[in-house]
Amino acid sequence: MRACWIAVCWLGICTAGCTTTRIVGLPTRDTLVRDQLVIYSDFNLPRHHRLVEELVARLQDVSNRLRLPVSYEPIHVYLFESADRYQKFLTSRYPDFTNRRAFFVETDTRLTVFAYWGDRVAEDLRHELTHGYLHTMVPHLPLWVDEGLAEFFEVPRGRNGLNRPHRDLLLEENSHGTWHPNMVQLEQLSSAGDMTQLDYAESWAWMHFMLETTPARRDLLQNHLARLRMTGKAPPLSSELQRLEPRVEQRLLEHLNHLARP
Template sequence: MRHSSIFLGLITAGVALTGCMLVRPAQHWEPFPYETFHSQLVIHSDAPLSGKQRLLDELAEQRGLINSKLSLVPTETPIHVYLYGDESDYTAFMNLRFPEMASRRAIFVGTDQKLSVYAYWGDHVAEDLRHEVSHGYLHAAVPTLPLWLDEGLAEYFEVGEGRRGYNITHVQLLAAQAQSNNWLPELTRLEALDSAADMTQQDYAESWAWVHYLLESDERAEVLTSYLHDLADGNPTEPLSTRIGRRLIVPQSALAEHVLTLR
């Protein structure tokens, strides 16, 4: 993973991750002179974004993709995206505001008042923004997402439309383990995670695998979407692992088998 998400005051990506949790005001340290609106997104940049329209349009369209795939009710909560044109300026900001995450290429910051994404325009900007903006859309609709599920969904949607959530990095990592029978995917272990800063590449991969396994089947997808609806409505609900075990009776081997089919 390459991302990092910081969910401040809500709930809440190790090897240069994007997509984490800190308790600190989410403020940028200087004005961004350029501002454009793309559906639910408010894009702030320190340089003109001429020639970048295709990606910005894709990020705006991702709202419909996520809401449709997860059967979520769309919201109008603004998601502010702060884009630095230069990596050094972004790094200086990170060192000042979020030094724990200074190695991350992009972060999502969520508070009770504001949803924000910070990133710079680099080689991985499309993937990074799809991941972090996914966090924004998800938290706008379901503010109380469990950490593992939040990251698993962002990993699923970061690959872009038309790929059915296929994340080749995670497939390669997990398929090698599954093939050697050296993988014991325990969803309850993921559900116990409470700090994205402590999540490993393995944790991100397994979180993605559970999401992909559920969403790529109509029957299994309903287990996930009904769980999300209960969270969005504020209804008391048991962990998703309990629902899966009760309704689908999914052994560990089923997830491993699913990953092997994706090689």
């Protein structure tokens, strides 16, 4: 089971009343404010840690790649020093989420990320903060697009969003006849809890296909997001993409195979 499946992002979860002062056991020892990020930790986080620098820079990456204007709404990040402390916090406050390595919560007034300083904290924070950045820019983002973009931007900078575990999984499943691209099926998903590992991987694949292949596909995605941002609604991406080019599922498979070439 891969990281994101564990680090499910429970968007829109009801946390009414969960203010900073009322959540028991939240990290409060150190606070670091960098642009819109407010990072609370229970250990001393170096002021210019390279991970923090990367997370701050990622906002501009997201904005530039998706052609969306930056919003500076604060995102609150609670960073635990150990998995043990994090698990104890989850057990007391979010008992249904205890198998998740990190997660993102959005309420009407606050964007919050919870994570711990483990081996995969960089990947987890890139993923969860992508959700945070996206939600400051575009309301009503379809779940699968939200997750696909988070999977794209969780990859370290300089790799052009290539998520190799996803690529390998999709090609293997396709070779066994157990997976075939189906964007319409992704568009039916309404709960992160219903998403399988393959759903996350395919969501990433479509986003990579649209952002990293042709200008026409990239423009289509950017225009789709712009429309969502301006009006809160847009036609399904599947219908827009089918209008742009036929047999798009086959084109996606060709793209994945191209990515697997040495």
